[in-house]
Amino acid sequence: MALESANTQQQSLSDMMAFRKDWRAYQSRLLNSLDRYLDNKRLHLVAAPGSGKTVLGLEVIRRINQPTLVLAPTITIRDRGLIALLISFYPRAAANPNASPQN
Numbered sequence: 001m002a003l004e005s006a007n008t009q010q011q012s013l014s015d016m017m018a019f020r021k022d023w024r025a026y027q028s029r030l031l032n033s034l035d036r037y038l039d040n041k042r043l044h045l046v047a048a049p050g051s052g053k054t055v056l057g058l059e060v061i062r063r064i065n066q067p068t069l070v071l072a073p074t075i076t077i078r079d080r081g082l083i084a085l086l087i088s089f090y091p092r093a094a095a096n097p098n099a100s101p102q103n
Contacts, residue, residue, distance in 0.1 A: 013062045017089040019055065027056050034063060054084045062089070 023031065030037065030045075037043055043060060047053050058081075061068045072078035 013065050017062055017085075019059055019062075020088055020091060021055075024052055027052055027059075030056065031059060031063075034060065038064070054081050055088050058085055058089060 026047075034043075045053055045056065057070075061070075070081065072081060
């Protein structure tokens with residue numbers, strides 16, 4: 001019974017999170033054509049450091065709304081991705097970027 005209750009309360013990623021900033025032009029173009037790019041269920045993105053790949057990847061994960069494995073080469077890179085997720089997609093974290101994820 002508890003499992004059934006949990007399943008009825010489960011929300012999709014689209015319901016729980018949304019990008020809170022403005023997309024860059026190249027990001028908007030990619031997102032507008034995302035369905036076409038994902039025809040083969042793969043997406044390979046190459047862009048310069050600092051160009052917004054992390055938030056773009058998080059938005060792709062949000063849109064496909066499927067379990068997703070994210071790999072990072074270091075703990076530092078993993079933590080940057082988590083911070084980007086919290087600040088860019090969750091309003092409570094954006095209001096307090098120094099808060100720990102448990103807050």
